[in-house]
Every structure is written in C-alpha cells, then in structure tokens.
Amino acid sequence: MDLKDIKIEDPFWGHMQELVTDVVIPFQEDVLNDRQPGVEKSHAIENFKIAAGLSQGEFYGMVFQDSDVAKWLEGVAYSLIIKPDAALEKRADDIIDIIAAAQQPDGYLNTYFTIKEPEHRWQNLLECHELYCAGHMMEAAVAYYDATGKDKLLKVMEGMAGHIIDRFGPDKLPGIPGHQEVEIGLMRMYHATGNEAYKKQARYFLEERGKNPAFFAEEAAKRDWKHFGMIPEDTKYNQSHATIYEQDEAVGHSVRAVYMYTAMADLAATEHDEKLFDACERLWNNMTEKKMYITGGIGSTVEGEAFTKEYELPNDMAYAETCASIGLVFFAKQMLKMSKNGKYADAMERELYNGIISGMQLDGKRFFYVNPLEVNPGVSGEIFGYKHVIPERPGWYACACCPPNLVRMVTSLGRYAWDEDDDVIYSHLFIGQEARLKKADIKVVSEYPWKGHVSYSITPKTGDEFAVAIHIPGYLKSFEVTLNGMRLK
Template sequence: MNIGTDGGKEMSKEIALQQIRIKDPFWSGMQEKITDTVIPFQERVLNDKEEGVEKSHALDNFRIAAGLMEGEFYGMVFQDSDVAKWLEGVAYSLVIKPDAALEQRADDIIDIIAKAQQPDGYLNTFFTIKEPEHRWQNLLECHELYCAGHMMEAAVAYYEATGKDKLLGVMERMAQHIMNRFGEDKIPGIPGHQEVEIGLMRMYHATGKEAYKDMARYFLEERGKNPNFFKEETERRGWTHFGNMIPDDTKYNQSHATIYEQDEAVGHSVRAVYMYTAMADLAAEDHDEKLFAACRRLWENMTQKKMFITGGIGSTVEGEAFTKEYELPNDMNYAETCASIGLVFFARNMLKTEKNGRYADVMERALYNGIISGMQLDGKRFFYVNPLEVNPGVSGEIFGYKHVIPERPGWYACACCPPNLVRMVTSLGKYAWDEDETAVYSHLFLGQEAALGKADIRVESAYPWEGSVTYHVSAKIDELFTLAIHIPAYVKDLRVTVNGEAFDTAGEIRDGYLYISRKWGSDDQVELHFPLPVRKIYASTHVREDVGCVALMRGPVVYCFEGADNGANLQALAVKKELDAKALVCTEGRLSGLTLLDVAGIRLVPSEELYTEEPPKEETVTLRAIPYFAWGNRGLNQMRVWMHEK
C-alpha cells in the first residue's frame, strides 16, 4: 500500500468530468437514453405529470415550503433526496449533452429550493411544512442529514458542471447550520442514514474549506462511541416517525462500534457502503493509514463473503441488509440497485489510495451487471430489488418473496434507486482515470476522449463484447511517465503492442495493472487484445444455495437464462460439465445488439408423479443465455443465474 503524504509520495489528482467524453459502443447509448429519455421522464414524475406511476409531489413540496403554493407535504420523510439526485444527474447530463432549456428548468428549481431555505440555513421540506417543532429531534428515522448530504452532492455537481454557485451557496449555509449545531462541545449527533459524510467531503473538495472535512470526520468517528445513542434519543423525544425502527438493533445503521472497530459488513447495505465511501475518501485525503486499514477490512469481508456474483449486496429484505457470511440466496435476495451504486462509490475511493485491481474488478462487475439491471432497456421502468432467480407465481406473491417483483415498475413511493442510477451512469467518466506525479491510471475499458494533465488519450474500445482496446496517447509533457492500465483478473492471454511492436508484459503487470513507462510522443498507440471465452463460475461451497450449480460469464458480463428462450421449468435444466458455448450477436427484438450465448445442456423430463423411484429422463438441448442486466425485458418470465451442472 502506498498512502501519499505531503512529504513527496505520489498523490492522485481528481479528474473532472469535463475532461472526459465517453464515446463507447456500449455506454454511449446508455448515456443517451438517460439524457434523452430517463431525465425528462423523471422530471415529469417529480412534477406529478406522468400518468400511471406513483405520485411523487417532491417538487411541489419545495414549492409549498418556499411559500409559492398552498398544500400539504406528501411522500416519504426523505422525499427531498429524489430531487437532489435528479439535479445531480442533470448536472452530469449537461456535461455530456448541453441543453439550455433543461439547464434553465434546473435553474428555476434551484431558485425554488433557495426560497425554501429557512433564515437559519435549515433546508428540509418535511419539517418546514409539516413538523417544524420536531426539527433535529429524530436523527434515527427522519433523514434530515441524509437529505442534506444528497443536496450537497447535487450542489457541487451543478457548480462543477455549469459554474453556477447558487445551490452551492444554499448548501454552504445548510452546512454551516449543521456545524453550528453538531460536533465536539456542541450537541452530539450522528445520522440515522449515512450520506451527509459523502456530501461534506464533496463540499470540501469543491471549496477547499477544511471545516467540511472536519465535520465529515466528526460524524464518522462519533458513530459507535455511544452504541445507545439512538435508544437514548428515542426515549428522550418520546415519539417515532415510522414506528417500527428498533433502536436496540445498533448494527442496522452501523452504530454498534466505532469505524475503527468494525470488521464485518453488517446492517442496512446502502447505509453501510455510503459510510465506507466517505471513510475511504477521508483516508485518501488525510493519508490516514489507520482509517484505510479499517476500510480494507470491511472491503474484504463484504466482497469475499457477502457479495453476489452480479456485484449485488444486501441479502435480505428484512432491513434491506447484509446477513450472515455466505448467506446469499438467489430467489429471495435483495441486492438493491442503490447498494451496488454505493459499492462502486466505495471501490472508486479505495483506488484513490491503493491502485489495486481488486477494487477495479468489483467496480466493473457492479457497473456491467447489478447496477444497469435496475433499469429496463427502454429507460422507462426500474428495479429496486435485483434477484438472481425469479419464478412467476411465487416471486412477488408468496410471503418471503413479495419483494422480488418479476417485472420492473414505472416508479416507487420510495424512489431512491431510479435517480441514483441516473447520476451513476451520467457520471461514468469520473470512474475511469486517476493521475499522479508519475503515472496515468486507466481503471475501465471505456471508449472515450480524455484530456488529462500529462496527455490527451483517446480510447477505442469494443468492450465488453470483444477483447479489443486501443489507447491513442498524445503527450503534453516532454518527459517519461507511466500509463497504467487495469487488466481484469479474468484475462489470461493478453497481447499488447506499442506502436505496432509487441510489448513484453512479463513483470509489468502488478496488482492488476499493466505498467508501460516511456517518453510518449504525439500519437503513440497501445493496443490490447485478449480472448473473451465463456467462463464457468463456481461459488464457494459455503454458499449452500449454489452447491452443484454453475454461473456463466463472458468478459465482465454475468449471464442468465430466461423462460422466453428455454421454456418452462428452468430448474429442470442443467449446463453440461464439458462446457460447449458459442457467443452470438442478437440481431432483432428487444435484445438486439447484445451478445447472447448458446450453451449445450440437458433437460430433465418431469415425472407425472410427485415422488417416484425412477430418475428423470434426460434430453440433450441447446440453452440460450442472455446478459443478466437485460433480463425482464420480454414480459413475465422465469429467470435463473445459477444453473445445475451435469
């Protein structure tokens, strides 16, 4: 591990989104879908102008709080955060695709938010409209700090994208209000749902004001010092909001121990990874080895014992939470879209301190699988829960499975995931690079144009469908530097050329990165070629649901099987032990353009009797697998990721 210090060790430099232009066969279309379809759709939803979806009222809440209209607060206590995440996504979309009309509408919304801010800097529509006498009394349930954190993130994003600082000023006043209230020698407090720590760190990065970083550290380090904090708060106020929160369950919101004592991912998965994200950011910024060691322990536990093959986390609907190690059910899991997004945030911040492929591998896994599965291919419907097995008639209907909805709804009363997905996909360029004094680091195989400090780099990529990536490097400095390219762990036969000549990678791949050091010219080319065979993946035998089963991957993409291609009773199908699989490009229908798999398999013919002494007969069949992220786009369907092997 190399933690930079002001004494001369290498330090990564933040890459601005404006420095990156994604031009990628896979991601550009998805970003266009977000800018052209999803953002306008969500704007209509937030304004209650979209037919046939759950009412939002989120923007009207701000109008009421601002005194611009009459009415009552409607929605969840954290309804403000939907607007914040949408605004953050809008900011990133304006970088991708400038849109004067959208920017003006966003400016108008920011004006309303500014008018809703109270004279003391407080901003929260629920308590302004409905319960002003209860401000700051219920940190456990009422999400005031959570909403503030999301609006801080939106404010920074909008400032960085447009140069306009009105929302940033609003949130600086809110941050000052928070700092005046909470901290050492003030009122003790920690958020019931972590997020403000991320927002404060982003405010620090944008403004350079140490007070924001100090406040983030306070909230992180105060957590767990008094495990009874929320219980005492509940007893003191004598009222509840949701009525079903259990203050005794301190692991639920990770308040059971200090951040330095926690070594297992527990509790609500989104709360957890948001906290870990801020911890990793603070560790990188302050070169804090003790804090980074805590982050690393939590990372290892989560990704090696509690993560689904898709990059999903959170095993149970009960508390949307992690459960026991290796408890990873397929047909009743949770794997919230927001949790996978938070996992990418965490991975990205770990890379700030330690350039290690294990973080980039997980980031890639979540991006290509467990995140984009949360959105229908047309961009109009969304999953909150991302199961690995769905059985219509059971999923969404029977107790214990009701949360596993087999088709994506248009919106949710609790709509945290759809706008979160928007801000993730539109900000993708932020996750692609790092740069320090001696090296440029490429974390993802994204087709793009990157204007970096040492060089302009244009990347041509056929990934994830083909193992072909070319870096065109045009140096801006007349001295040696290193281009370090993340090589996914599954790549076994890498061929590299530099300006057409073979490059010997022996000894040059370290911790998952290929290091090429040279004095670069004005048009140097680095070409990477590697095969993308279909791979069989086996889970640890500690994962009881997956023993005797196999999953298929090709490149970073996890595959699944649907009834639309393979008929009924997917549980009666098996993949042959001697893998015989062929990749083919779909040329029609909703999956057009995606790479599918035809796989040799076996179908067990069902008996007419419930129980029999005769084994089922076997038929040789060809099975069809599709990318996991694309499941659920062809009507009500059975789906499985993990298949029997025979």
Template sequence: MKEGLKSSLLNKIKVTDKFWRGYQELVMNTVIPYQKKILNDEIPGVEKSHALANFRIAAGLEEGEFYGMVFQDSDVAKWLEGVAYALEVRPDAELEERADKVIEIIEKAQQDDGYLNTFFTIKEPEHRWQNLQECHELYCAGHMMEAAAAYYEVTGKDRLLHVMERMAEHIGKRFGTEEGKEPGIPGHQEIELGLLRLYEVTGKENYKDLARYFIEQRGKDPDYFVKERKKRGWVHFDMDVHNREYNQVHATVYEQKEAVGHSVRAVYMYTAMAELASLYKDEKLYQACCDLWENMTQKRMYITGGIGSTVDGEAFTIDYDLPNDTVYAETCASIGLVFFARKMLDNVIDGRYADVMERALYNGIISGMQLDGKRFFYVNPLETEPGVSGKLYGYKHVLPERPGWYTCACCPPNVVRLLMSLGKYLWSETEEGVYSHIPAGTEAHFDKMDVTVESNYPWDGRVTYHITGKTEEETILGIHIPSWVRPGSVQVRINGKEKNITADVEKGYLILKRVWENDEVELVFPMKIRKIYTNLKVREDAGCVAFMRGPIVYCFEGVDNPGLLQSYHIFEDAKMEEEVCKEGLLEGCVLLKIKARKLETVGDSLYSDIAPVRTLTTLTAVPYYTWGNRGENQMRVWMRGE
C-alpha cells in the same frame, strides 16, 4: 465547466463507446425528462412523487400538504445532480434553464437559519433535529450538497452551492463534541459524502473536518439512538433502536470488521471512510476499509455485484448467505459499492477494486433500469418464478417486472447520477500519470497526456489506446488487466510491436512508463465463455454453475428456454457457443448457446419412483442486465450442473 473553477476528472473525460454512450444518450433523451415529469406528478399510472410540489409548498409558492416519504427531498437532489453531469456530457440550454428554476424554488424553501427540509418545514416544524435515527434530515442535506457541488462544478453557477453552504454552516453549529453542541450522528449515512463534495469544489477545510467528525463519532456511543428516542418520546417509522448493527453504530469505524446492517447505509459510510483515509493519509482508516472490503466482497457479495441479501432491513446477513430468489441486492447498494471501490483506488491503485467496480457497473446496476429507461428495479434477484416472485410471503419484494416508479424512489435517480458521471470512474490521474480502470471508449485530456480509447467493450476484447504526450518527463500509463483474464493470455502491442508484459503488471495493472509522444498501445483480452462455480459454503448454489463472458454475467429466461428452468442440467463439458443478436431488444448483445440436458417428469404424481426422462437440448443465455424486458417469465443465473 466555467473558467476559474478547480479542474476535476469530470470535465476531462468524455465517454465515446457504443455501450456506455448509448446509456448516457438514453438518460439524457428519455430518463431525465421522464423523471422530471414524475417528480412533478405528470405521469399517470405510477406512484405519486409530489417531491417538487413539496418544495413549492415549503417555499410559499402554493398551498398544500407534504406528501411522500420523510426523505422525499433526496429524489429531487439526485435528479439535479444527474442533470448537472448531463450538462457536462452534452450542454442543453433548455435543460439548464429547467434546473435553474428548480434551484430557485429550493432557495426560497430554505429557512432563515439555513435549515432546508420540506417535511419538517411543512409538516412538523416543532420536531426538527429530534429524530436523527429515522428522519433523514442529514441524509437529504448530504444529497443536496452533492447536487450543489456538481451543478457548480459543471455550470459555474453557485446559487445552490450557497444554499447548501448555509445548510452546512447550520449543521456545523448544531453538531459536534464542543460545549453546547449535540454529539449527533446520522441515522442514514450520506451527509459525510455531501460535505466532502463541498470540500472538493470549495477547498474549505471545515467541510472535510465536519465529515470526519460524523465518521469518527459513529459507534462511540452505541446507545446514542436509544437515548435519543427516550429523550424525544415519539417515533416516525418505529425502528428498532436496539439493532445497533442496522445503522452501523455497534462499534467505531475502526473496530468494524464485517459488513453488517442496512447495505446502502454501510457502503455510503465506507465510501466516506475511504475518501477521508485518502485525504488525511490515514493508514489506520484505510486498513479499516480494507477489512470491511475483504469481508463484503469475498463473503457477502453476489456474482452480479449485488450486496445486501435480505429484505429484513435491506441488509447484510452472515458470511456466504446469498439466496437467489429472496435476495434484496438493492440497486442503490451496488451504486454505493462502486462509490466505495472508486475511493479505495484513490488510496491504492489495486486491481481488486477495479474488478468489483466493473462487475457492479456491467451487471447489478444497469439491471436496475429497463432498456427503454422508463421502468426500474429496486431489488435485483438472481432467480424469479411467476406466481411466486412478487406474490407469496417472503417473495413479495422480488418483482418479476420493473415498475414505473416507487413510493421510496431512491434508486432511479441514483442510476441517473452514476451513469452521467461515469467518466470519473473509468480513470484516475495522479502525479505519476494516469490509470485506466475499465477499458471503455473515451476521449481524455489529462495534464500530462491526452488519451483516446477505441473499444467495443464489453463485447469485444480488442482495446486501443492512442496517447499524445504533453511533457518530456517519463509518465505512467496504467491499464487494468481484469482478474477474469488468465495470466499470460492478454496480447499487448506498443506501436505495432508485441510486448511481453509479465514483469510490467503490478496489482492488476499493466504499468507503462516512458516519455509519451504520439504512441499507440493495443491490448487484446481473450473473451472466452467462462463457467463460474461458487464456494460450497453458499448453500443455494452448491452444485450449480453460472456463466460469464468478459465482465458480463449471464442468465437464462423462460422466454428463450421452454419448460421449467429447474429442469435443465448443464454438462461439465458442455459445448458453448456465442451468437450476436441481430434484432429486437437485445440487438448487438452477445448471446450464449449452451448444450444441456432437460429432465421431464413421467406422469402427474407429486412423488414417483420413476426417474425423469432425459433429453438433449440447447439453452440460450442473455446478459443479466437485460432480463425482465420481454414480459414476465422465469429467470435464473445459477443453473444445476452435472
């Protein structure tokens, strides 16, 4: 970060632990260069992107036609944002130069009035701003604003920032409730987040106010998109304008009580709501967020932190409808869930938000990327079956192996930008002190203290905080105690002396307030294997059991467990053991060995009055995020119990 820029958490926190730093190194060394080649159509055998070529064509630098989805620009934006965060983690002059050249092309593609969108510049200039429901102009603008803010924040270079400030001015002149403006709203929420990021790095109130307009205008006219289609007389995707819940326009944000519609649209909107609630100290808006949070996380979220249970609209359905083998659980949706959780923590430091953030980060997000960083899941199932998953009607979206790229490639660069900005999700800094949300290894330099965290989380529950105070005032160090830790089981030592923390835990955080000098706080979380049961209203998982150890959800794959996974039953009192994998793709992971009963059919009849033969065996469970890296085979999270 350059001198004179507003300080942010991004430049205060460095991730050092083996788990997350390993992911960041993978992204910097492999994923970012690989994705740049894909965006430039240099990788054979994967879906064509053409995203960078679209910008070159729009800039007049080459001849050609637009190719890709109407929101193809957003892939470049998210890649650039990820690059910005990568430059904060590890400066790289060559990577920065490549990014600068991309930004130069983007600047040249901007129209004289500030408008920026390659689809409408190249292909349908006469249709600009006529189809907010389907055509993602505001969505693409929001992502490019986030990229511009990140790049400025890290490098101090304002070229892209000025481009997107011009676009924001263009948008502000066009949309609003004032006379002569269109009371429009985005079909896919994201512009709100982009505007708020511009506000964060510039301090310009008009960006915050415009974001609030887009949030508060939503749902005031549930028929806005119906009227828009009638007025324009043409369609792009031919979306159902009468499904008002799909875009969350069925009610104002204050009236929405259930998580409905397209899951990514929803959590992006909820994130903006939560940030606005924090910025404006708006208790009513925060309460609206709480209502949506409660419904989503307690009735419509998978054990992995996945959300959006149906392919039909990539959407939420109803309470407790959480199928495993036809699930959607888009990677972007879990990323959006983390965004939402983190902004809720800006309103209230409450462990329920950190718990969900941890669940999604260690499970439903990193499962979206192959361990080598070159293949990606859009959909994250909890059960797959060779010959069914990815092939039969109703299951074609549930792929048993990760593809190299997608026609709609929103998820891969989204993973990049989250992983490279991870530090700001691990900590919060307030006037009272600092709060550790996830006990990952970090080096953090805050205003009132420096903190170094030694950790081998999530495999080991021993975490040590080394604190160097910078003030003579009493300051809070808050440490999240995950909800999976049984009350009274965590051990705490301060400067070597054991401490009873019962009275010091508030809303899931150990609150330590003192004048910090050179101190050490050691916590030991018991990392026992836990059997997890679902609410019986989840019909698919009634009578089943899943396994967790620490924050990690486990699954079973056919490659480790011969035969049919549905033929195994777990004893109620099954013996469970741990084993550290010492070689291969899963080296360093803690595996589970679980005693079970295997059923085998007698004969080949479809139906029989002869009971299956039962034998004793031992199953192997692997971390869910690692599944699908060893060829196509069966996979299950939830196993039948006895």
C-alpha cells in the same frame, strides 16, 4: 477527475448515456412534477414549492422525498456536461430557485419538517433522514457548480452545512446520521470549496459513530413520538454498534454501510490516513469476499435491506438493491485514490455491467429496486418471503431512491475511468472515450463488453516521462498487449 475532460464515445456506454440524457432525465422530471400518468405519485417538487410559500398544500411522500430531487439535479448537472441543453439548464435553475426559497432563515433545509412538523426538527436522527437529505443536496450543489459555474445551490448548501456544524460536534450537541450520506456531501463540499470545516465535520460524524452505541436509544427516550418505528437498540442495522475503527464485518443496511465506507475512504485518501484506510480495507475484504453476489449485488435480505451471514446469498430471495451496487462503485473509486489495487477496479466493472444497469429497463422508463438472480413466475412477487422479488420493473416507487441514483451514476461514468498522480496515468475501465488528462490526451477505442479488443492512442502534453497503467480484469486467464504493433505479451 473533471468530467469536462472526459467524453464517452463507446458503443455500449455511449448509448446508455444517450438514453439517460434524452429519455430518463425528462421522464423523471415529469415524475417529480407529477406530470407522468400511471406511475407512483412523487410530489417532490411541489413539496419544495409549499415549503417556499409558493404553493398551498400538505407534504406528501417519504420523509426523505427531498433526496429524489437532489439526485436528479446531480444527474442533470452531469448531463449538461455530456450534452449541453439550455432549456434543461433553465428548468434546473428554476428548481434551484424554489429550493433556495424553501431554505429557512437559519440555513435549515428540509421540506418535511418545514411543512409538517417544524417543532420536531433534529429530534429523530435515527429515522428522519435530515442529514441524509442534506448530504444528497450538497452533492447536487457541488455537481451543478462544477458543471455550470453557478453557485446558487452551493451557497444554499453552505448555509445548511454551517447550520449543521453549529449544531453538532464536540462541545455542542452530540449527533450522528441515522442514514449515512452527509459525510459524503461534506467531503465533496470540502473538495469544491477548500473549507476545512466541512472535512472536519465529516470526520466528526464518522468517528462519533459507535462511540456511544446507546445514542439512538437515548435519543428515542427523549421524545414521545416515532416515525417508522425503527428499533433504536438494533445498532448493527445502521453500523452504530462500534466505532469505524473497530468494525471488521459488513453488517446492517447495505446502502447505509457503503455510503459510510465511501466517506471513510475519501477522508483516508485526502488526509493520507493509514489507520482509516486499514479500517476501510478490512470492511472491503469482508464485504466483497464473503457477502457479495456474482453480479456484485450486496445486501442479500429484504429484512432491513441488509447484509446477513457470510456466504448466505440466495438467488431467488436476493435483495441486492440497485442503490447498494451504486454505493459500492463510489466506495471502490475512493479506495483507488489510496491504493491502485486492481480488485477495486474489478468491483467497479462488475457492478457497472451487472449490478447497476439491471436496475433500469432499456426504454428508460421502468426500474428495479431489487435485483434477484432468479425469478419464478407464480412465486416471485406473490408468496410470503418472495414478495419483494417482483418479476417486472415498475415505473416508479413510493420510495424512489434508486431511479435518480441510476441517473447520476450513468451520467458521471467518466469520473470512474481514470486516476493520475505525479508520474502515472491509471486506466481503470475499458470504456471508449477521449480523455484530456494532465500529462496526455488519450483516445480509447473499445469493443468491450462484446469483444475483448481495446486500443489506447496516447498523445503526451509535456516532455516529462510518465507511465500508463492499464487495469487488466482479474478474471482474465490470458491476454495480449501490443505497443505500436509490437507484441509485449
């Protein structure tokens, strides 16, 4: 779905998008440039300047600090569709110029290793997030190209993708990402360019995972250094304990899991791969039926930000990372490509209204990483076992994956509202909007979520017959449909 064809006009989500475009994006831009006093230092833009030789200094931040810039840029791209802003676009172009200058002659792009440990490139896939950062920047590149038609960042990431493809694969070096994401990025690069090599590489990373559960332990044995001190034998943590076709339970780090499931579902739908879709379905059912909070939160424990046992979902110790809820929306939308089952749309709605926007304060300047269902003053944030359950949203984080993830989620909302095939238009979400689809222009007027009234005005574009399938939320016990004033049910 092309975001340029969707204009959100909704009393709830319209306000949320305006908050992100007008407040959150400029605020985060200042944070990424270390211009926002009183919050955790980012240094992420400066890292790119140093890597590009445009500034002097040392790398600062997490090994995956580059990904904060990538997610923010992706959100900017969607924002420029919602609300064109020449000044913001110029500033984004300038940042892209810096990123391009930081790319190495062989296509490699990663500020941590370029600045700090160039001799250790690609030696620690378990911990060091090179492929993760590449995936996020690929997503940003595609989004910016789609929004503006400018391909500078896309060409940069084609160079990085080529570098990755030349290095990892059959008859090359074996490799899988310690934190899945590059698979999503490669699939988006494939959809944008039509280059089959990107889709092939995404499949390689997915299907190589778990073939050798000892891969990360063998990798660790080849080097004499660690980064975080992760345990390479804990293969369930990063879902490398079994192949994707053998896994039937959601285990380990929840964000890693849903990012992997998203790419699996995208590939399954793209290639009409029933075996791969069946694997996705098994994981979906286990996760959403046995390991998901009523809010849609997943990953119930702070220990590894992970899934635990079935139905082990404590309210006051919940982790339920914002990024994990966002990733579940990604997964659900890809599943809807293959199967128009309402349970996927139900999950998207649950996450959007409950598990995701709780991660941002209404002023757009404070954010939750953890989303508990219960907070007890004097205990939450203070007592052992509850220190992650902070009662107030901070302005930023040392590990700031969630705030820019929220930006790209809210600004890309239109991508999740519709699907369209040869003879059916599918409406997944009750969001007020004007949608220019292939078969029809549709105006949706919604009083959701405060009231249950939603109307659709449909203007066909051709003389061909088609159906409009509107998702009815699974929690509804009764509903009424009228067509041109005539009651249908």
